[in-house]
Amino acid sequence: MGNYSIKDLEQLSGIKAHTLRIWEQRYGILEPKRTNTNIRYYDDEDLKLILNVSYLNRNGLKISKIASLSPVEIHRRVKNISDTSPEFPNQIDALTIAMVNLEEDRFEKIISTNTLQYGFEQTMLNIVYPFLARIGILWQTGSIHPAHEHFISNLVRQKMIVAIDGQAHKAADASVKKYALFLPDGELHEMSLLFSAYILKSRGQKVIYLGQSLPLEDLDLICEKYNPDYLLTVITSIPANEQVGVFARELKRRFPNQGIILAGYQAMSRRAEIPRDIVVLNSLQDMIAFVEKGGKSFEAKTA
Numbered sequence: 069m070g071n072y073s074i075k076d077l078e079q080l081s082g083i084k085a086h087t088l089r090i091w092e093q094r095y096g097i098l099e100p101k102r103t104n105t106n107i108r109y110y111d112d113e114d115l116k117l118i119l120n121v122s123y124l125n126r127n128g129l130k131i132s133k134i135a136s137l138s139p140v141e142i143h144r145r146v147k148n149i150s151d152t153s154p155e156f157p158n159q160i161d162a163l164t165i166a167m168v169n170l171e172e173d174r175f176e177k178i179i180s181t182n183t184l185q186y187g188f189e190q191t192m193l194n195i196v197y198p199f200l201a202r203i204g205i206l207w208q209t210g211s212i213h214p215a216h217e218h219f220i221s222n223l224v225r226q227k228m229i230v231a232i233d234g235q236a237h238k239a240a241d242a243s244v245k246k247y248a249l250f251l252p253d254g255e256l257h258e259m260s261l262l263f264s265a266y267i268l269k270s271r272g273q274k275v276i277y278l279g280q281s282l283p284l285e286d287l288d289l290i291c292e293k294y295n296p297d298y299l300l301t302v303i304t305s306i307p308a309n310e311q312v313g314v315f316a317r318e319l320k321r322r323f324p325n326q327g328i329i330l331a332g333y334q335a336m337s338r339r340a341e342i343p344r345d346i347v348v349l350n351s352l353q354d355m356i357a358f359v360e361k362g363g364k365s366f367e368a369k370t371a
Contacts, residue, residue, distance in 0.1 A: 072110045072112070073108075073306075074088055074089070074322045076115075077115060077176070082122060082161075086248050089119065095132065096118070096135065097131070098110065100114070112213075118167050119164055119168060120142050122161075122165055123146050123162075124146060126161070128154065137162065146165065150162035150165075159178060159182055160195055161175075163178055163195065163199045167219065168216070169360055170216070170219055172223065179191065179195075197352065200220075203220075224259060225258065225259070228262040232262070243272060244272060244274055245273050245274050246274040246294065247273055247276065248276040248287070248290055248294070249264060249279075250279065250299070250300075251280045252306055253306070255303065255306040256280050257332075260304075261279075262333070264352075273359060287299070291326060296326060296328070297326065298327040299326045302330075302335075303333040304334060309334060312334050312337075317343060320346060321344070329358070330346060330347070335349075367369070
């Protein structure tokens with residue numbers, strides 16, 4: 069069972085903690101529990117309720133009206149809005165609710181419907197990634213149960229793999245570059261690497277996908293045999309902050325014939341320690357710009 073502070077509810081619902089307390093006091097929307105040391109907390113049912121309540125409120129229903137509805141009626145109205153409202157914030161909220169309820173069918177329908185309407189890439193950029201960013205901090209702090217993380221990660225990963233497999237191969241020409249994609253030894257956060265593979269393949273580039281937790285000794289063998297034009301990696305948690313610069317310099321030393329591309333939070337936060345001839349991508353949009361410019365005259369890394 070989850071154990072959430074009011075700040076956790078604020079981050080997931082987008083409703084300020086002050087407003088949540090007013091709703092709690094004036095309308096009885098929430099009733100916090102207390103620990104043995106008298107600290108207030110909220111459980112999974114409270115989170116589900118406030119996500120639904122905030123969703124309806126953002127879509128024009130007054131809080132006084134919502135407070136008078138039964139749980140069944142609240143759920144019905146939320147489902148109706150998410151089925152008929154294409155706005156990205158509504159779809160992100162709908163994914164959050166599906167995650168908390170572990171509703172796989174609902175999650176699948178939201179992704180499939182938006183993919184049909186906007187295409188896979190735009191669905192990922194405008195709905196799935198903002199959704200993952202919204203809940204990412206709560207994953208790291210343990211506010212969300214690990215079951216939620218596994219549930220979402222596996223569903224999104226399956227969608228990405230299917231989309232990557234669906235990309236047609238492009239006949240080799242001068243514009244086609246070869247990219248080797250990997251995560252550092254010990255790094256397991258694969259979402260951005262998978263989506264980078266999709267971006268590259270959808271634009272006709274050659275991808276050697278090496279996946280999670282790759283020792284540099286194994287990358288030596290890959291570069292010796294396949295000689296990729298670029299090495300691309302995403303640093304989310306490993307190597308740790310103080311080792312990012314060391315890792316980047318080691319990549320440059322070992323692979324002087326390859327262009328090196330770094331992405332991920334750790335790379336961005338330690339960019340001053342990374343050699344200037346290594347490209348640091350700030351976002352997935354940077355990845356798209358890099359590929360579409362053929363890697364030339366790209367200035368993702370600034371002084």
